Amino acid sequence: MPARDPSQDRFPHVPVLLQPLLAAVAPVTGVWLDGTFGAGGYARGLLEAGAATVIGVDRDPLALELAAGWAGAYGDRLRLVAGNFSQLDRHAGGPLDGVVLDLGVSSMQLDRAERGFSFQHDGPLDMRMSQHGESAADLVNAASEATLADILYLYGEERASRRIAHAIVAARASAPITTTRQLAGIVAKCLPRPKPGQIHPATRSFQAIRIAVNAEFGELAEGLAAA
Structure with missing residues (x-):
C-alpha cells in the first residue's frame, strides 16, 4: 500500500x-x-x-x-x-x-511513524499528543508491573493484562523498550494468534498506554465540568 x-x-x-x-x-x-x-x-x-x-x-x-x-x-x-x-x-x-x-486519536497522528501511536509503523514509542511530558517509552520502562497491569486492564479492557505487564518488565530488564515494534512484539507473544477479521493483539495495550500517557480520562472529566 x-x-x-x-x-x-x-x-x-x-x-x-x-x-x-x-x-x-x-x-x-x-x-x-x-x-x-x-x-x-x-x-x-x-x-x-x-x-x-x-x-x-x-x-x-x-x-x-x-x-x-x-x-x-x-x-x-x-x-x-x-x-x-x-x-x-x-x-x-x-x-x-x-x-x-x-475523542481519541486521529489519523493525522496514527499515520506518522515518528509520533509512535501505531504498531502499523515502526517508530519511537512516544504517543504524546502534546509532544511534551512523559512518553510511552518512559511509562513502560519505569512503571511497576502492578501499575502496568492496572493501566492495561482499566484503559484497554485487556484480559491478559497481568501476563503482558510481566512480559514487559521481563523484556525491559534486558534492554529498554524504545520502539512501537518492540512493544507490539512483546504483547503479541502473550496472546493467541488472531483469526481473520480479529484485531491485532497489541490494539488494546496500545490504546491503554496512549490513554495513560495523555491522561485522557482526566482531561475528559475536567472538560465536561468546565462545559
Whole structure:
C-alpha cells in the first residue's frame, strides 16, 4: 500500500459525525468551541453552517501548524488556541453556544511513524499528543508491573493484562523498550494468534498506554465540568 501523503493534512477532512451533529443542533449560530480541533473538519463544518465564531483548541502543535494553510480564509471567525479542552472555559473567554469533542486519536497522528501511536509503523514509542511530558517509552520502562497491569486492564479492557505487564518488565530488564515494534512484539507473544477479521493483539495495550500517557480520562472529566 502506498504511503499516505502528509500534505493531505493541510486540508480539513470531513468527520463521519459532522452531518449528524449539524442536523441535531440546527440552526447553527453563535460561538462554538471545537476542543479537539485536529484537521479542522468540525470547525470548518460549523463555520459553513452558520456559526459566527469557532474557537479551535488542540494540544497537538502539529494540528495548528497544518491549519495555517487554510484557516486564514475564515478571518477572525476562526480562532486557534494551543491548549487542552479540559480548560475550555478559560479558552472560551465568555459564553458558548456549543462545544464539540471528538475523542481519541486521529489519523493525522496514527499515520506518522515518528509520533509512535501505531504498531502499523515502526517508530519511537512516544504517543504524546502534546509532544511534551512523559512518553510511552518512559511509562513502560519505569512503571511497576502492578501499575502496568492496572493501566492495561482499566484503559484497554485487556484480559491478559497481568501476563503482558510481566512480559514487559521481563523484556525491559534486558534492554529498554524504545520502539512501537518492540512493544507490539512483546504483547503479541502473550496472546493467541488472531483469526481473520480479529484485531491485532497489541490494539488494546496500545490504546491503554496512549490513554495513560495523555491522561485522557482526566482531561475528559475536567472538560465536561468546565462545559
